[in-house]
Amino acid sequence: MAGARPDAPVRRDFLAADAGQDSFGWNIPNRAMKHALAARLAAMPEVELRRGTAFRSRLADLDAVEVGLSDGSRVSARLLIGADGRDSAVRAACGIGTRNWRSGQKALVFAVTHDAPHEGVSTEIHASGGPFTLVPLPDHEGRPCSAVVWMTEGREAARLLDLPPDAFAEAVNARSAGVMGPLVPVGPRQLWPVLTRIADRLTARRTALMAEAAHVVPPIGAQGLNMSLADLGALMDLARSRPEAIGSEGWLAAYARRREGDIRLRAAGIALLNRASMAGALPLVALRGLGLRALHGVRPVRHGLMRLGLRAGG
The missing domain is CATH 3.50.50.60 (FAD/NAD(P)-binding domain)
Structure with missing residues (x-):
């Protein structure tokens, strides 16, 4: 995880081994997951799987x-x-x-290749506008590859979506703070709304x-x-x-x-x-960097946060 501004980054690593785990989790493409789940359900005699059938009443x-x-x-x-x-x-x-909160952001999703191996590590870069997250993917054409989820203000996200390839690559590398070396966007770009919605x-x-x-x-x-x-x-x-x-x-x-x-x-x-x-104002940017240092630097706090993130229980 990196914080503060791209020209003055604060970088802190959260290691699964510190929480007594081999890894925090695994990244599986949605298509592969859906096929595996459907095959598992079809093999269960107690389950009646109705494909292409929707709820109506x-x-x-x-x-x-x-x-x-x-x-x-x-x-x-x-x-x-x-x-x-x-x-x-x-x-x-x-x-x-439902109760809904909108931040005015959208998530721009795409893939990149890079020189540095990701070693199975996800990286979140926190700077003005929202996090820029690199998620490990299998190699693409012999090069290390990651998925990117870039959250930013909605109008800016729409502008980025429509940039020509060279200008988009320049914007991506400016935002990435160089944590994985030069990034080369590959494949299509998608735009998704960002919101919080909780059922009543x-x-x-x-x-x-x-x-x-x-x-x-x-x-x-x-x-x-x-x-x-x-x-x-x-x-x-x-x-x-x-x-x-x-x-x-x-x-x-x-x-x-x-x-x-x-x-x-x-x-x-x-x-x-x-x-x-x-946060974009300089005092808030500085505070964000101090907060990241504090969260990482106090060992019980760091371990507690990692256990909370790993926990899938209520």
Whole structure:
């Protein structure tokens, strides 16, 4: 992680070994992950996998929930889990609203090659406008390669998206602070909105929300994934410990108690870190650098932060 300005960077390394781990995590392309999950589900005899079928309606009573699907069929169960993304149709059908905070940023996503090997290490560079994150990828045409997530003010992100290749490469290298040596953009660029969105509640009758149906946070430190895994872990723990009560009012209340506090805490922490990254005034830039030095320099604090980042539990 690097902080302050590109011309006066403060660099601090957070090593997995300091937290007693071989690594903080693994980067897997979405396409490969989706194919692997679909293959696993298809091989499970207790799972009925319906490809290309979408949620359309929900009717819940005290004992069961009935779901209407886009193919005209209906399915009844004790529990409906809404895990259908940030614009969740399940959440809308339950009448659950959301609280939304927009930072005015967008995330520009692309890939780069570089001379220096990344050695499997992700790097976040914090400077005015938002973090610039390099995420390890497999080599591209024999050269080390990383994905980049560049968060910046929306109009600036749109300008960068439309730059010709040479001008874009110049802007990328100016922003990267040289931490990986010269960067060469490769492939297409994509632009994604950046927002924080928290569901007003996690449950409705015979229904639980999880993952981005329940919470959306800026892409910092992979905490969105950790939060989603924690949701899943809580649901699985409750299903194992209280199988006879799955989907009941008390069972759903227990899920909400386990997850709501952690979701709010992490969302607030990520939003605070993002605002600090956006700071452009020199006193705030200096304060950001001092903060990074302090967080890294106090060993118990550094280790506590790393354990929190690794933790996928509520």
